Amino acid sequence: MDVLIRFGFTIDEIKSMMDTNNLIDSVSDKDIYELIDILEKAGCQDSHIKNIFLCNPFYLTRDVLEVNHFIQKLYEIGLSSLFVLFDSNPYILNMSDRDLDQFYHEKIKEGMNKEEILDTINYSMVF
Numbered sequence: 001m002d003v004l005i006r007f008g009f010t011i012d013e014i015k016s017m018m019d020t021n022n023l024i025d026s027v028s029d030k031d032i033y034e035l036i037d038i039l040e041k042a043g044c045q046d047s048h049i050k051n052i053f054l055c056n057p058f059y060l061t062r063d064v065l066e067v068n069h070f071i072q073k074l075y076e077i078g079l080s081s082l083f084v085l086f087d088s089n090p091y092i093l094n095m096s097d098r099d100l101d102q103f104y105h106e107k108i109k110e111g112m113n114k115e116e117i118l119d120t121i122n123y124s125m126v127f
Contacts, residue, residue: 001014001025001029002029003029003033003036004017004032004053007036007046007049007050008046008050009050009053013054016054017053017054017057017060018057020057020058021057021060021061023061024057024060024061027060027061031064032060034064035059035060035064035067036049038067038068038071039052039086042071042082043081043082043083044082044086044087045083048083051087051090052087052090052093055090055091056090056091056093056094058094059093062093062094066096066097067093069096069097070095070096070097070100072097073097073100073101074100077100077104077114077117078118079118079122084122085121085122092121104117107120
């Protein structure tokens with residue numbers, strides 16, 4: 001948890017995140033650093049990352065490799081400016097690349113084009 005304190009979270013914020021996701025206490029500082037790094041590479045600034053962690057503490061217990069696969073899938077389908085997506089909908093980070101792929105192909109079968117699907121993901125996808 002030292003990494004969260006060094007990142008600027010208060011003890012009360014950390015307790016609140018742990019109350020929501022009690023598995024956080026078993027996550028290593030190394031994994032938290034890697035999860036932060038993933039978000040930074042996606043364009044997130046410290047304020048975005050803090051918002052993501054506070055709103056979606058379940059992200060802190062995601063597998064780093066799975067998150068990387070998910071973000072790669074977002075890029076593959078044509079999304080960019082991921083920091084905007086993650087900051088406005090931090091719960092999307094709970095998805096897997098398989099969930100996203102399934103969602104994308106279902107929308108194609110429903111007759112949506114790529115731009116409509118990207119708009120759905122960016123502006124109205126709720127978890």
